[in-house]
Amino acid sequence: MSDYLELAQALAPQLIAWRRDFHQHPELGFQEFRTAARVAEHLQALGLEVISGVGKTGVVGILEGARPGPTVLLRFDMDALPISESTGLPFASVHPGVMHACGHDGHTAIGMGVAQLLAHTRARWPGRVKLLFQPAEEGLGGARAVIEDGVLADPVPDAAFALHLWNPLPLGKVVVQAGPLMAASDHFEIEIQGRGGHGAVPEDTIDAVLVAAEAVNALHHIVSRNVSPHVRAVLSIGSLQAGDAFNVISEQAQMEGTLRTFDPPVRTLILRRMDQVLDGITRAHGAGYRFNVIEEEYTPAVINDPAMAQVARAAAETLFPPADIMEIPPIMVSEDMSEILRRVPGCYVLLGAAPQGTTHGPHHNPRFDIHEDALPLAAALMAAMAYEFLSRK
Numbered sequence: 001m002s003d004y005l006e007l008a009q010a011l012a013p014q015l016i017a018w019r020r021d022f023h024q025h026p027e028l029g030f031q032e033f034r035t036a037a038r039v040a041e042h043l044q045a046l047g048l049e050v051i052s053g054v055g056k057t058g059v060v061g062i063l064e065g066a067r068p069g070p071t072v073l074l075r076f077d078m079d080a081l082p083i084s085e086s087t088g089l090p091f092a093s094v095h096p097g098v099m100h101a102c103g104h105d106g107h108t109a110i111g112m113g114v115a116q117l118l119a120h121t122r123a124r125w126p127g128r129v130k131l132l133f134q135p136a137e138e139g140l141g142g143a144r145a146v147i148e149d150g151v152l153a154d155p156v157p158d159a160a161f162a163l164h165l166w167n168p169l170p171l172g173k174v175v176v177q178a179g180p181l182m183a184a185s186d187h188f189e190i191e192i193q194g195r196g197g198h199g200a201v202p203e204d205t206i207d208a209v210l211v212a213a214e215a216v217n218a219l220h221h222i223v224s225r226n227v228s229p230h231v232r233a234v235l236s237i238g239s240l241q242a243g244d245a246f247n248v249i250s251e252q253a254q255m256e257g258t259l260r261t262f263d264p265p266v267r268t269l270i271l272r273r274m275d276q277v278l279d280g281i282t283r284a285h286g287a288g289y290r291f292n293v294i295e296e297e298y299t300p301a302v303i304n305d306p307a308m309a310q311v312a313r314a315a316a317e318t319l320f321p322p323a324d325i326m327e328i329p330p331i332m333v334s335e336d337m338s339e340i341l342r343r344v345p346g347c348y349v350l351l352g353a354a355p356q357g358t359t360h361g362p363h364h365n366p367r368f369d370i371h372e373d374a375l376p377l378a379a380a381l382m383a384a385m386a387y388e389f390l391s392r393k
């Protein structure tokens with residue numbers, strides 16, 4: 001099976017061409033019409049059964065192996081970000097304000113390559129591969145949309161794998177681990193309701209700015225004083241708006257922020273404490289508040305199944321030197337592959353893709369770029385994980 005690396009290397013020029021085409025024509029979540037059409041066309045040409053319009057713009061390709069067996073799902077995300085590109089690359093985005101700044105252009109190209117590798121070697125593996133090209137991973141609910149559209153039914157996958165090109169790691173390093181990998185994410189909104197008035201007559205007002213300032217302070221003490229230091233959690237307030245004039249005491253203040261956790265009970269505890277803190281502070285000042293956690297935007301933590309992590313590791317060992325296969329402390333960013341992983345045992349892996357030189361930015365940055373040599377490595381790894389799972393059963 002280790003010839004997946006050779007097969008993928010032979011495909012490298014094609015992988016790079018696909019990736020550059022997607023990079024040049026980025027599309028935001030649920031608008032991946034051109035991308036999805038390219039994917040569907042390629043899968044059809046390979047002889048796969050293709051279903052388009054899954055979760056609005058997703059594409060599913062089903063590939064049957066040489067004999068009956070289990071089903072494995074491989075997931076690739078396709079969406080770009082609302083960022084204006086400043087890489088100066090010859091294949092930079094032609095759509096102002098839209099950019100592939102997370103590597104999903106690479107993921108889509110990798111998925112097309114994996115389809116080709118597995119189609120050309122189908123005589124050697126049993127079962128079925130379900131390739132999911134998912135829309136709208138970037139906080140827009142793409143995973144939920146494809147699940148609601150039945151991607152985890154008929155055939156029901158027995159295992160699921162996905163990969164992210166990961167620039168914080170050098171080219172060729174692979175992260176494969178059981179258990180937590182990425183945090184759960186919440187988006188919350190807070191509104192403080194005071195009573196506005198003249199800046200020189202505070203006794204007639206309830207100052208929403210002052211109440212908000214106390215609330216910001218107190219909210220940041222929740223993690224440090226209510227959560228064990230051995231547990232990972234982050235609360236950040238990213239936005240605070242209040243007031244219109246220098247000499248007017250503000251009637252209202254609005255805040256928004258994010259909470260990152262791994263354990264649902266810790267999430268529940270922090271959200272409950274947030275509400276108690278807001279209640280106490282606003283009550284002390286005679287103000288009111290509204291605290292809203294946007295449930296539709298909740299993304300659970302990425303938790304890898306131990307048995308599937310072992311499958312992924314065995315696949316990685318056929319392609320990479322043991323020293324390049326590593327584990328890392330869980331990271332606080334989130335990823336909606338978790339919606340699939342909490343329903344199907346699976347494993348999410350990271351592959352180092354840091355570009356050469358130092359002029360490039362990190363993920364979600366206008367100067368983001370990937371090392372294109374990571375594309376064949378990723379395609380070989382995804383194909384090998386599917387092969388490893390199917391041929392074990």
Ligand code: NI
Pocket residue numbers: 102103104164
């Ligand atoms: Ni991403």
